[in-house]
Amino acid sequence: MKEPPNEIMRGIFYQYHVPVILFIEQGETMEYKYVGKNYNRPDAISKVTGKAIYLDDIRLPGMLHTAILRPEYAHAKILSIDTASAEKMPGVVKVVTGKGCHYHYGDNIRDLVPMAVEKVRYIGEPVAAVVADTLAHAEAAMQTIKVEYEPLPVYVDARDAMKPGAALIHEENGQYWHLPTLTPTPGTNIANTYRLVKGKGADGMKDAEVILEGEFLFPHGSCSAIEPHGSIVWFKEDKTIEAWSSSICPFIIREDLATSYGVPVSDVRVHIPDVGGCFGYKSDITVEQTVAWIASFVPGRPVKWVATRQEDYTSTLLGHGIRTIMKIGAKKDGKLVAIQATILHSGGAYADTPVNVTMAATHNCTGPYEFEHCDLTGYTVYTNTPAVGAFRGYGHQESQLATERMMDMLARKLKMDPWELREKNFLGEGKVNALGEKMWKTHGDIYKCAEIVKKKVYGKAKHAEDENFYYGRGFAAVMKSPKGAPFSTKGCYMKMNIDGSVSVVMAGAEVGQGLRTVIRQVAGEALKIPPEKVRVYTEIDTQFSPYEWQTIGSMFTTQGGRAIIRAADKLIAILKATAAQVLKTDVDYLEYDGEFIYLCNDPDIRVAIKDINRGYITDDGITIGDMAQAVSDARLPRYSNPDKNGQGSCGVSYTFGVQAAEIRIEKKTGKIFVDKFTSVFDVGQVINPKQIRGSVMGGVLMSIGAALYEKVDYDENGKITNPHFFKYHLPTYKEAPEMDVEFVETPDAIGPFGARGIGEHSVIGPAPAILNAIYDATGVDFFEIPVTPEIMKKALENQGQVTK
């Protein structure tokens, strides 16, 4: 990180200023009272005092601890498990294996098991567990368990697992319950094939005058939140189940445990404490089922499990693992005509969690461009690695790495300016994406984003090569939609208290993204009261919290914000109905200003909100009117399943942006320094400038990590060789570039006050922008990441063979 500019030494608050380009119809600037301003996070104080409660900080009466045994092989039959010694060790309460486990679980494909039954399919799979009074006792006993295996062939790459004759990772493939939209291929390791055809499909390529092909790899990575995953499960004597998890999907955990253990959904209570980072992998139920299986053997006692850092890599969900084989056809003038792509997803040992990532990677591989003809196929393939799940960006950064590198290469082939090529094909107003969704002005203005980045980064001379460094610039234009589910919704319960303060309860998981601040500001704006008067929930408890599918897809501000506005509207309507009786008039003659309801033609005739929010007490004590409280929810409008062509209303909400990297490559070492990184997104409406800047910067750095350092490595036996921070390198302070972050605000049609999603989008551009910059600096094209100093150095040494 570079030294801060002088402003910070003087004024300190400079970073709160986020330049915003307002782009609203009629050229008018929309001014909100609370939205668009900086408010501090309501959870900041508990976090800086060490009082925030995370999963591992929870202590329950009688709580036991568990240590889980992992296999020595990534794919093997279990011949025998000897637990006799472990059972006699000090403090041991129970030793658990998968023997007798008859259930599978999963939301998309029910192929998951809580503990290995007859075989292990990846190196981190639970094989057995010890429950003991202390973790140390559990770990000591776990070491004494002896397991005999018969090794089977191991596949870590989808291409190998797909080969004819490959050993089956799931002999049952095709027999598991799955969503009707999925198509497994029995007798193979292909868990799902998703196909999208638009226009003439593959035949569209015949209309092209120039064709470019490429193959790109975004390898497995780990979300690596600083808080490892963990959960606590407690089977209670009254036949209810109580669970705590460092998760973002309490309601999925509740429904899944209820199904697996045959109890009513309402008898499972799930708590979500503060979550120390998620970035994707704490969505979907995985570890909770394993802890539940273990805890089910010691009913009456809560059992806690927290991943070691090694287990966080080997035994929770990984990300990426996507190979994109792409062919783009264009006219000589740069008009894109057709795209063909095959997404090979090394999905890991279980396909329930990767299958939607594959689909998102497939239908979003067009990037922010219109192609008249698309033929896109995505394969979710079983491999002997930890299952892949959500990773911030959810398929988009993986396949758009290909698109954005291809666009630069195509521009070269066409001898065209890469900006001009992109601008000619952007998914602007009136264009139709691969899914068949038409873009409207309210989807945002990518042209404007491009214009700003071009000016900022390319409006000056490129740094000239010197003795020690090559210099380069590269950019990428990106697009992201949520990958949701048709029924996904976010609930809101809002109640106004006697003093006019408001309590808002929702079930959005606060993983650091700052949604509690957003709730305060949106509710304040909607109710016309200062955000300081809005108190936001501090934990999620399915016993009290309104339903939320899960906090994913960058959708909390958009959907949750909409739900808040709906609740506020209902609450104001209740107040007006009461006021109409008090003021003896009709509801539609009344106005609300946050403090009073007053008559529109004579504001002196009014009643104070605090006098009617629990009903109005008349002179004789008789009380009229409803309590000022409301329940609402919001889902994306008309979100649908894909149709027979793989198309449909499967995106609905889009955010577009452009990002650029300015880099330096050390000639001696091959080390790549990102000196400056620029991001411009059309977010519709900034809710909190400080928070949105922080979110974008964090995403950018995370993806710089993917581009330059991060990759889960396997040996030939499927063992992960770098399951620790000192081997799996996360970007540190000194590796963070200077960040330039700016927003365009073309109001969205769905989100609150025009705001659209931005939580994940900043991770999409950095890898292709950096790879494009490497080409700009050295003339070397890379097709996979990370580009480590060793790889870069080798490429520079071979540069004689590369045409610049």
Added chain:
Amino acid sequence: MSEKITFTLNDVSTTVDVEPETLLIDVLREDLNLTGTKRGCDNSTCGTCTVVVNGKAIKSCNTPVSKVAGTEVITIEGLAKGMELHPIQKSISESGAVQCGFCTPGIIMELYGLLENNPDITLAEMQNALNKHLCRCTGYEPIRDGALMAQKLMQDRK
């Protein structure tokens, strides 16, 4: 064999009866119920377990408790005086440095060890210290800003 180990913890004389090789982080979290000190890795890489011993920031995940016998140990819980936050806590809470908050206690203790000893440290010294802490949320800029705000507040209080 467990033994009695006495040290000053957040200004209070404290005695624990534990195996001397027990790691300080486990004594703090499990025996003394001070859960503000976090565990983020297995190999002393992430920095979130940082506490201050005799004025110096150390990692509690690789320090046996026997090593702190007779010392003054300060954890994140010892910084605020009642409702009054320490300047570092105040600055970090306002600069945008807190997202998920899991790395926050370690970073605050690192800065406490540095700035309480010498509020006039150079930016390079501060950057070297912050480089020892992993944060996955912020991109570090808001942490730097919070650290500089804290430094200014602490210089002014002299």
